[in-house]
Amino acid sequence: MLLGGGFGRRGAVHDWVRQVVEIAKQVPGTPVKLLWSREEDMLHGRYHPVTQCKLRAGLDAQGNVTALHMRISGQSIVAGVFPQNIRNGLDPVVFQGLNPPGPEASIGYSFPNLLIDHAMRNPPVPPGFWRGVNLNQNAIYLESFIDEIAFATKQDPLALRRKLMAGHPKHLGVLNAVAERAGWGRPAPDVDGRKVYRGLAQTMGFGSYVAACAEVSVSDDGELKIHRIVAATDPGHAVNPQQIEAQVEGSFAYGLSAALFGECTLKDGRIEQENFSTYPVVQMQHMPKVETIVMPTGGFWGGVGEPTIAVAAPAVLNAIFAATGKRIRELPLKNHSLKRA
Numbered sequence: 659m660l661l662g663g664g665f666g667r668r669g670a671v672h673d674w675v676r677q678v679v680e681i682a683k684q685v686p687g688t689p690v691k692l693l694w695s696r697e698e699d700m701l702h703g704r705y706h707p708v709t710q711c712k713l714r715a716g717l718d719a720q721g722n723v724t725a726l727h728m729r730i731s732g733q734s735i736v737a738g739v740f741p742q743n744i745r746n747g748l749d750p751v752v753f754q755g756l757n758p759p760g761p762e763a764s765i766g767y768s769f770p771n772l773l774i775d776h777a778m779r780n781p782p783v784p785p786g787f788w789r790g791v792n793l794n795q796n797a798i799y800l801e802s803f804i805d806e807i808a809f810a811t812k813q814d815p816l817a818l819r820r821k822l823m824a825g826h827p828k829h830l831g832v833l834n835a836v837a838e839r840a841g842w843g844r845p846a847p848d849v850d851g852r853k854v855y856r857g858l859a860q861t862m863g864f865g866s867y868v869a870a871c872a873e874v875s876v877s878d879d880g881e882l883k884i885h886r887i888v889a890a891t892d893p894g895h896a897v898n899p900q901q902i903e904a905q906v907e908g909s910f911a912y913g914l915s916a917a918l919f920g921e922c923t924l925k926d927g928r929i930e931q932e933n934f935s936t937y938p939v940v941q942m943q944h945m946p947k948v949e950t951i952v953m954p955t956g957g958f959w960g961g962v963g964e965p966t967i968a969v970a971a972p973a974v975l976n977a978i979f980a981a982t983g984k985r986i987r988e989l990p991l992k993n994h995s996l997k998r999a
Contacts, residue, residue, distance in 0.1 A: 670739045671704055671786065697932040704786025705922055705929075707733035711799040716771070721811030723822065725771035728756070728799065734778050735792070738785040752776045754792040755861050755968065756800070759826070761958060763793060763863040766829030767804070767822040783924060789912055790967035793863040801859040801972035802987070805979065815858055815976065816842050828955060832869040832890040833860045835951050840871035840888045849875060849885050857976025859969040866960030867892040872946075872973035876981045880997030884914065884944070884974060889966055890951040894958035903950040905962045910948055913970025915939040921990050 678692040694702075709732030716725030734749040743749075754763045756774050788794070804822070808815040816837050823830040837843075837858065846854035852875035860869035873886040889906050896902055919938040923930045931937040975986055978996065986994055 673702070700932055700937065701929050703929075704738070704784045706788035706794075706916075706920075707735055707785045707792070708781065708783070709733060709792075709795050711795070713799060713803045715803070715807055717807075717811060721813060723769055723807060726767075726769045726773075728774045729777060730775070730796070730799070731777040731779055733780050733783075733785050734776075735785045735787060737778065737780055739787070747778065749776065749778065752778075752792055753796070755796040755863050762865055765800075766826045766860055766862055766867075767800075767819075768825045769822070782927075783929075790863075790909075790964045793861060793965065793968040794913070794916070794971070797859060797861040797968035798972045798975070798989075801861070801969070802975055802985070805857070805976045806985065809979075814843075819858065819860070828867045828892055829860055829862055829869075831955065832867045832892050832951075832953065833858065835890040835953055836869045836871040836888045839890075839949065839951060840873065840886075842871065846873050849883075852877065852883065853981075854885060855977050855980035857973045857978070857980060859972035859976065861965065861968050863965040863968060864961035864963075865894070865958060866962060866965045868965045868969055870966070870969040870973040872970075872977045874974060874977040874981060876978065876996050876998075878998055880995050882918075882978065882991065882996055884946040886947045886949065887970070887973065888949045888951070889969070890953055891962060891966060892953050892955050893960035893962050894954055894956060896952050896954040899952045902952050902962045906950045906966045907948045909964075909966035910970050911940050911945060913967040914944065914946075914974070917971035917974060917989055918944065918991050921993070 674692060678690055681692065682690045709730055712729045714727045715723055718724050730752060734752060736743050736749045736751050753774060757764045804819060805815050808818040819833060820830065840856060842856060846856055848854060854873050854875050857872045868889065868891050870887055870889045872884060874882060874884050876882050887910055891902060891906055893902065918940065971989065979985055982996055982998060984996060
């Protein structure tokens with residue numbers, strides 16, 4: 659399968675076609691069925707691009723944001739899959755979620771001065787289209803940094819966002835919805851004697867506006883527990899709200915798997931992870947309760963299968979900072995200690 663659940667050799671990658679044709683040529687007139695093991699598939703796959711981002715903000719004496727500079731450095735999926743679509747050395751898909759106001763993947767904040775650029779650096783590892791594509795890391799970068807600005811200027815993270823989002827009513831609509839449902843501004847109730855903290859994130863991609871509020875606790879020995887996530891989606895029109903809820907819930911299984919565990923490492927030119935024994939994903943014990951708010955405002959048709967993944971990690975990261983005072987700036991979380999000093 660090219661797309662839609664056809665995991666593995668999906669999208670623009672057709673190496674398996676060449677392989678099975680070569681086999682079939684050796685046995686003329688004989689039907690050939692080619693199956694790859696999971697180990698073969700993972701070792702010879704295409705991987706989510708590796709990127710990093712440097713952010714700087716300008717502030718006036720009152721703590722207002724006067725300028726923002728984002729420099730994304732790293733891999734381009736388009737350069738690896740559709741190199742003919744690179745124009746003047748630029749990959750426009752890199753800026754997903756950071757585009758000017760418009761119908762697709764637009765930024766939800768207004769800054770008097772804004773510069774977003776990309777220093778393309780392509781390692782030899784072949785990139786591919788992981789669910790959510792570049793919206794995932796861009797939401798982490800921007801939403802984590804907005805929280806850092808709020809902390810540096812002694813502002814409430816929701817209040818700062820509302821100020822910067824005054825000209826983006828649909829972005830603001832989903833953010834306000836999750837804040838209200840989660841009870842932002844009031845202490846979260848303890849769970850099993852553990853104090854619970856909240857974090858926010860929002861973005862827009864694949865034609866839809868999404869936001870999330872995560873509730874987490876961190877024990878004294880650094881054990882993270884994600885208790886609850888409230889998520890809002892404005893897809894314009896909602897044909898089947900139950901299906902939207904299912905997609906949103908599944909998005910957090912994907913997004914939290916990547917945030918908590920997702921890592922492929924390279925040694926001697928070879929991927930080290932071969933199966934789920936070395937590439938773990940979220941299990942039932944890790945999965946929080948997900949409350950979905952479907953709030954179609956009409957007038958457009960947005961997607962629901964991919965955008966919500968992007969707010970999973972930043973909402974949790976911001977909640978972890980509220981709980982511990984630690985800023986995690988590199989994923990996955992399994993490589994970090996959350997133990998209090």
